Amino acid sequence: MTTSLPILLSFFVSLSLITILQPLAHSIGLVDKPNQRKQHQGHIPLVGGLAIYTSLMVGIGFMHLFFGFEFTRAIEALMAGCFFITLIGAIDDKYDLSVKIRIVAQVGAALLMALVANRQISDLGNLFCLGVIELGVIAVPFTVLAVMAAINAYNMVDGIDGLIGGMTLSTFTGLGVLFWLSDSHHFAILCFVIVSVVLPYLLFNLSVFGNKRKIFMGDAGSMLIGYLTIWLLCIGVDANEPVFRPVVALWIVALPLVDMVAIMLRRIKKGQSPFKPDRDHLHHIFMRAGLSSRQTLAVMTIASFVITGLGVTLELLKTPEPVILFMFLGLFASYYLVIARVWRIVSWLKR
Ligand SMILES: CC(=O)N[C@H]1[C@@H](OP(=O)(O)OP(=O)(O)OC/C=C(\C)CC/C=C(/C)CC/C=C(/C)CC/C=C(/C)CC/C=C(/C)CC/C=C(/C)CC/C=C(/C)CC/C=C(\C)CC/C=C(\C)CC/C=C(\C)CCC=C(C)C)O[C@H](CO)[C@@H](O)[C@@H]1O
Numbered sequence: 001m002t003t004s005l006p007i008l009l010s011f012f013v014s015l016s017l018i019t020i021l022q023p024l025a026h027s028i029g030l031v032d033k034p035n036q037r038k039q040h041q042g043h044i045p046l047v048g049g050l051a052i053y054t055s056l057m058v059g060i061g062f063m064h065l066f067f068g069f070e071f072t073r074a075i076e077a078l079m080a081g082c083f084f085i086t087l088i089g090a091i092d093d094k095y096d097l098s099v100k101i102r103i104v105a106q107v108g109a110a111l112l113m114a115l116v117a118n119r120q121i122s123d124l125g126n127l128f129c130l131g132v133i134e135l136g137v138i139a140v141p142f143t144v145l146a147v148m149a150a151i152n153a154y155n156m157v158d159g160i161d162g163l164i165g166g167m168t169l170s171t172f173t174g175l176g177v178l179f180w181l182s183d184s185h186h187f188a189i190l191c192f193v194i195v196s197v198v199l200p201y202l203l204f205n206l207s208v209f210g211n212k213r214k215i216f217m218g219d220a221g222s223m224l225i226g227y228l229t230i231w232l233l234c235i236g237v238d239a240n241e242p243v244f245r246p247v248v249a250l251w252i253v254a255l256p257l258v259d260m261v262a263i264m265l266r267r268i269k270k271g272q273s274p275f276k277p278d279r280d281h282l283h284h285i286f287m288r289a290g291l292s293s294r295q296t297l298a299v300m301t302i303a304s305f306v307i308t309g310l311g312v313t314l315e316l317l318k319t320p321e322p323v324i325l326f327m328f329l330g331l332f333a334s335y336y337l338v339i340a341r342v343w344r345i346v347s348w349l350k351r
């Protein structure tokens with residue numbers, strides 16, 4: 001019962017906050033308007049991220065009260081980093097910040113994590129059976145790259161109703177299970193609190209309470225989810241108290257990461273900037289192939305749960321790290337090859 005208390009309370013805080021913030025968003029103009037790339041209907045409040053951030057902080061407060069969840073220097077830095085990244089995201093949602101400013105802000109949040117909280121990816125594990133690959137002096141730059149990769153990967157999947165919500169559920173359920181099974185109950189509960197504050201967002205986002213009450217997460221929310229993901233991954237692979245091996249992290253964030261890397265490679269191959277926005281992400285491709293938005297959501301969310309579940313299983317079975325890495329690279333290669341031939345495959349299937 002005490003375990004579920006902060007989880008339940010956070011759910012209701014998130015639900016109430018969305019109800020309060022939703023009408024406010026219209027009056028301050030914090031709304032997403034349709035354009036050529038953004039093909040939704042009407043002005044949609046961008047308050048999901050703000051509600052998720054605030055209810056998560058309340059949830060962490062409940063954990064402190066009910067479980068003695070300690071406010072260590074690292075946890076304080078996590079809370080400060082979440083505040084900063086949500087604030088930058090909200091300013092971006094309202095005023096459209098330049099890419100340069102967003103990248104500087106992401107590097108700042110990453111340095112806070114790596115240097116102030118001392119949460120760094122210090123090794124890659126025993127990837128090739130030749131011993132643990134220590135990152136040494138490149139640990140900080142590698143961590144910064146990983147933070148940017150995670151933040152932008154989740155930002156990019158936020159393109160249809162429910163998708164980033166579904167990806168968040170699979171990532172944090174997988175992480176929660178891994179933390180729980182290794183007796184890191186505090187971090188497991190933190191993961192489940194994240195799931196519970198995202199659930200009310202999903203209900204509104206999927207128009208369960210009607211189209212008029214629909215909300216989006218905005219960059220505030222998608223950047224926050226990416227930041228929380230990489231932070232908890234770094235806690236999980238901490239060399240002093242390892243919960244899972246570093247290569248397993250790739251499976252926990254597989255679908256957003258693979259889609260981001262694949263789209264960047266495809267853009268470079270076409271001679272475009274890898275940072276140029278377009279409508280060629282996996283969810284767009286599924287919809288152009290004839291799936292509805294809901295069918296695309298179902299296929300991608302199920303795929304994400306299966307892939308994350310496979311990663312968790314490989315960790316629990318203590319599968320050797322090189323096998324886990326090559327399976328992941330095999331998954332990426334198959335994904336890349338299928339997407340490169342997707343229209344030929346679709347027309348063959350239709351015939
Ligand atoms: C631009 C865009 O697409 N827009 C979308 C979007 O529109 P929206 O309006 O929301 O946004 P904007 O357009 O306004 O723009 C937002 C964009 C920007 C602000 C610009 C920045 C954009 C980027 C794309 C930057 C990305 C930045 C990077 C730095 C990416 C670098 C990429 C990499 C390949 C580096 C990979 C680095 C890693 C460190 C990999 C691991 C990453 C993790 C997260 C896991 C980390 C955890 C660990 C514990 C580490 C463990 C790691 C290992 C053990 C791996 C070690 C193994 C090896 C080294 C061996 C080699 C293997 C690998 C490196 C794995 C590599 C991965 C694969 C093969 C997959 O959204 C709209 C809506 O959708 C859309 O329309 C619009 O287009």
Ligand SMILES: O=c1ccn([C@@H]2O[C@H](COP(=O)(O)O)[C@@H](O)[C@H]2O)c(=O)[nH]1
Pocket residue numbers: 032037038039040155158159160161162163205215216217218219
């Ligand atoms: O839940 C959602 C989230 C996003 N969309 C659509 O995708 C675009 C992309 O958002 P970015 O501002 O590029 O992140 C958004 O404007 C919506 O059109 C959605 O339909 N549902």
